[in-house]
Amino acid sequence: MDSCFGSKVVVVTGASRGIGRSIALAFARRGAHIVIAARTADRLAEVQDEVRALGAKVLSVPTDVTSPNAVSALLASTVDRFGRIDVLVNNAGIGKVGRTESATFDDDVLQTMRASLFGMIDVTRAALPIMRGQGSGTVVNMSSVMGRKAFAQFGSYAIVMHAVSAFSDSLRQEVAGSGIQVSVIHPALTATDLLRDADEAAMPPPFRHMTPLSSDDVAHAVVIAVRRGKRRVVLPRTANMLLLGEAFSPRLGDLIATALTKRPVARMLGMSRGTTYHETILSHPAP
Numbered sequence: 303m304d305s306c307f308g309s310k311v312v313v314v315t316g317a318s319r320g321i322g323r324s325i326a327l328a329f330a331r332r333g334a335h336i337v338i339a340a341r342t343a344d345r346l347a348e349v350q351d352e353v354r355a356l357g358a359k360v361l362s363v364p365t366d367v368t369s370p371n372a373v374s375a376l377l378a379s380t381v382d383r384f385g386r387i388d389v390l391v392n393n394a395g396i397g398k399v400g401r402t403e404s405a406t407f408d409d410d411v412l413q414t415m416r417a418s419l420f421g422m423i424d425v426t427r428a429a430l431p432i433m434r435g436q437g438s439g440t441v442v443n444m445s446s447v448m449g450r451k452a453f454a455q456f457g458s459y460a461i462v463m464h465a466v467s468a469f470s471d472s473l474r475q476e477v478a479g480s481g482i483q484v485s486v487i488h489p490a491l492t493a494t495d496l497l498r499d500a501d502e503a504a505m506p507p508p509f510r511h512m513t514p515l516s517s518d519d520v521a522h523a524v525v526i527a528v529r530r531g532k533r534r535v536v537l538p539r540t541a542n543m544l545l546l547g548e549a550f551s552p553r554l555g556d557l558i559a560t561a562l563t564k565r566p567v568a569r570m571l572g573m574s575r576g577t578t579y580h581e582t583i584l585s586h587p588a589p
């Protein structure tokens with residue numbers, strides 16, 4: 303039991319697999335009570351069993367975060383069961399790879415907005431009165447390195463991840479002094495099913511040699527962010543070089559993004575350490 307998280311109530315959206323599942327398990331290991339939400343009930347039930355096996359109390363609520371009724375039901379059943387929400391991890395989301403000129407680009411933006419941004423906003427707005435009533439709580443919003451610097455062929459996703467970053471920034475300032483903290487997480491490419499169906503050749507060029515993070519790496523960063531009240535976390539740390547370059551000038555940001563397509567540069571920046579995203583993902587069975 304971790305004294306920081308023992309008996310705290312942690313709600314994780316998008317917890318049926320990938321990063322959300324790892325986050326739920328990471329908080330469960332530290333003694334928190336866990337509420338897991340996602341659309342796929344049978345996969346959620348499997349994660350529920352894994353969380354319970356760690357000795358944690360767990361509530362599983364099949365939820366589509368794009369449905370306001372489902373979001374209300376998620377928050378109501380959480381308060382019914384546990385009486386409070388200490389940590390809300392807004393992790394549910396989707397991602398589509400494709401160029402701006404592709405036939406589906408505007409639809410990709412819209413779908414990603416609905417799941418990854420408006421879902422997050424809705425869940426947060428429903429949780430805030432509860433946290434304000436408690437005078438405490440942490441909201442963790444999952445963005446991406448793409449939320450600070452977009453890559454080619456990933457515009458629809460990057461647009462939404464930038465919006466998640468902006469939402470987190472404004473919310474953090476609005477709740478200052480209320481006892482509520484807001485953290486935004488910006489992971490680089492991570493070995494989950496998010497982009498499993500994307501054609502490898504169509505992936506953003508800087509991903510070509512990139513070795514993905516593990517979902518456990520991201521979960522660990524979330525736990526540390528909540529414990530230390532970190533406003534923003536970028537991982538791996540070396541991704542900050544790209545963001546620093548971009549802050550200095552977009553030309554430098556683009557140069558670094560282009561340089562990442564070369565294996566020696568990706569290796570030098572610690573971004574290429576062997577297996578690529580598709581090699582990692584295709585070695586696991588499809589969900």
Ligand SMILES: NC(=O)c1ccc[n+]([C@@H]2O[C@H](COP(=O)([O-])OP(=O)(O)OC[C@H]3O[C@@H](n4cnc5c(N)ncnc54)[C@H](OP(=O)(O)O)[C@@H]3O)[C@@H](O)[C@H]2O)c1
Nearest residue numbers: 316318320321340341342366367394395446491492494496
């Ligand atoms: N993988 C990466 O490279 C990477 C990098 C940076 C940030 N991220 C972010 O990390 C988050 C988690 O992604 P992941 O990589 O773990 O991908 P993933 O394995 O595809 O998991 C996505 C999760 O979100 C859930 N979800 C999707 N749409 C939903 C909806 N409308 N309502 C409720 N749940 C929904 C999915 O469950 P159901 O399908 O069962 O609903 C699943 O549990 C996303 O927000 C993603 O943008 C990922």
